[in-house]
Amino acid sequence: MKKILVLSLLAVFGVYLLEVLFKIDFGHQFFLHGVKDFYLTTSPDKMGVANVVTAIVVNFRGFDTLGEVTVLFLATTAMSSILYKGRHQLGERAVLFSSSRIVMTGSKLLFPAIILLGAYVFIHGHLTPGGGFQGGVIIATGFLLMLLSYEDYKVSHVALSLVESLAGITFASVGLLGFLNGGTFLQNFLPTGGLNNLISGGVIPIIYIAVGFKVGAELTGLIYTALNEKD
Amino acid sequence: MVGTPVLFIAIPLLAAFLIPLLGFVWKESVRILPGLVLLYLLYLAVNLMGQVAHSGTIVEVIAGWAPPWGINLVFSPLTGLLTTLMILMGFIIWIYSYRFKNIDFREAVKYFILLLMMITGSVGIVLTGDIFNQFVFIEITSISAYALTAFYKGRDSAEASFKYLIIGSLSSMFLLLAIVLIYSQLGTLNMADIADKAHLMKPGFKILALIFFITGLGIEAEIFPLNGWTPDAYAQAPGPVGAAFSGIVVKAGVYAMIRVIFTLFDVSGTHQFLIIIGMITLIIAEMAAVKQDRLKRMLAYSSIGQMGLVIVAFGIGTEEGVFAALFLMLNHAIIKSLLFLSGSYLVYNSTEKYIHETDGLAKHLPITSFLFALGAIAIVGMPPFAGFWSKWSILSAAAHSNMILVIVLILSVSIIELVYYFRVVNRIYFFPKQKEVEPKRPTINALIAMSILGILILVIGFYPDSVTGYLHSASQSLLEKGKYIQDVLSTGQLFIQ
């Protein structure tokens, strides 16, 4: 009975939402004074950043990204706070299945390559698709692979929180350094360099590398906390 | 120049990232640092308030891009007042929880990070001038709130938190949908820019976006029927966190909703809708509060009821009504926090937190009981305490708008309120103490925190003029929509590197 009620409510909601959405001219943005054109021209022209999405994420809407990094930081803090069992009751790793020698050797071979790929993605965030978040996630998958294939693989909590904190402090301090020369928070204070050069875009690569480290450390921490949960 | 509004966000974030590092070096710093940060921010807020009173709204651009391209922070009389209030409450709650329940070091790290971030998120919701940025801050606030609700390891706290999380994330999805609808029409996310161009939206989009906004923000503002999480979360969360919910988080939610309704869209009929939904919230919550036999649940329902009253006062829509609503928000933040903080010592050692366990505690905990009674008298609106002035201004605002029904309902609800608060005070003072109850003496820092709140109640009660000036300019700044748009969009020169 409840199902039918919910289904009919959802149907009404969906039809109404679609009816409104159908008024959008799909594929043609008709608004004239939106912010998009400014971003598309300013980013390559004035900031020396080829990837406009990166320019928006790190600079135009960099404050959002600072908040987003904080959300991840809070998620790790919240998860370890919620699962905390007291000082003397730290759980052991849950072992789902033990892996064969082939898997273990294979992951050992793949691990450095994965880390390298992740680092490549976040270092080139301002030139190619991808960036700090994507690169960080790739790095975390490398650690996930190692954690899954080695039963006794350990990640140091101290190292993780050190990387996490230092990367966060880097982001916030680069933001505060924007106040130099009478600027504003997060404002670029470095030379922008040429378009499509590796060293270009001012502070953007610095911030994105910090984000990459932070996201990698945080996701690894999340996986590790969850895996240590054994009942 | 003492600083700029962005420091309200940047400094706490820096501190939150630093806390785990400092913990390796000196363990006590984990508890001290948030207090120092909040004290500095309080100093900054008071200074900036003075600056705003002199030279008008401060609009700060971030990353050097003027609105609508970059994100901006608006420190107007209204947002400044709320920021100051939130940081003051945050500081008092920090004093209270400095030695709270002797949690061990690793828990303390998490507790103080989460508490600091919850305050920062709420301040961010109030200060930001960008709807997507506001969404990010709402998520920061909510995630910390979920984790703090589940802070005690009892089984019910996880359930209360899960319930809060489900309702909370459903609502934030609606918020995101509203942002999608607005972006698809206007191509901008800046609040002033949206307010300026709102008439360009095709019919249908505006009303749907407004509905999604109210659904999305109503959860933090505790309006009916989105407040199912409230009593459980308040009852299960640690005492200071309950105080922070009612003193800080709810205020941010109400502000966000009011900003959307007053500035972003003025759809006709919204004010009437606010009055109706506020009255329903008020009546249902107060009826539920009478039936509660647990102290914190009763306080939670009372908190919902007061928020309903705030919504009604905003719905009246006149300058007087907005003034009354802001006054009530201020009073409610102070009084309800005092009630939560003193109340959690009254039921300190109890697992079920029943009201009858507070019987006769006045002899054992004289100061705590006195402060609880002071809060109870103030919140029901007895003259000459703080709550009286706000209730009086709501009634007179309603009278000037000829809303007789509203007046009658508010007065009759006040009687219900009187009944259930005095039932508790009566038990504390005149009932014999139950044998198995072991009263717990408040620590010195908790006493300081509660006394500050008590003194604030008395000061506002006897000298309401000390705050009404700020409240009047705040309510004017909310109603002057054109000035807000002009202030933000004329921030003018674009900084190009």
Next chain:
Amino acid sequence: MEFKLFDLSIVEYAFFITAVLIILIGLYGALVKKTLIKIVIGLSVLDAGINLLLISVGYVKSGTAPIFSPALIKDMPLTLENIKKLSEGMVDPVPQALVLTAIVIGFGVTAVALSLVIRLYRHHHTLNIDEIKNLKW
């Protein structure tokens, strides 16, 4: 463009229809399902639907990715006119940036939700919501 029945223009709106369907599936999962994990999955599905909707709002027909790569610029001198000309053929970058943020936030919420589920399971040894109800809903 108004939608008419039996009109091929419905194909144009396939993104919107899919997104709304995913949103509805997610809402159904979050509201009706009785298992904690399924509720969390419902929330994630809902999140994915909204992200799809957001990204399709920014689509421009036959647009390219908003990246001024060497392959796109070729030998053109980078004057403002050339940049403007190139940018006309690009999709809207703003929704992509917003989706990136929204995904990360959704991830954070999911992580917290799953850790709460672990806590609940530790206490009750069940994931069925009917057997956990200690508090009134």
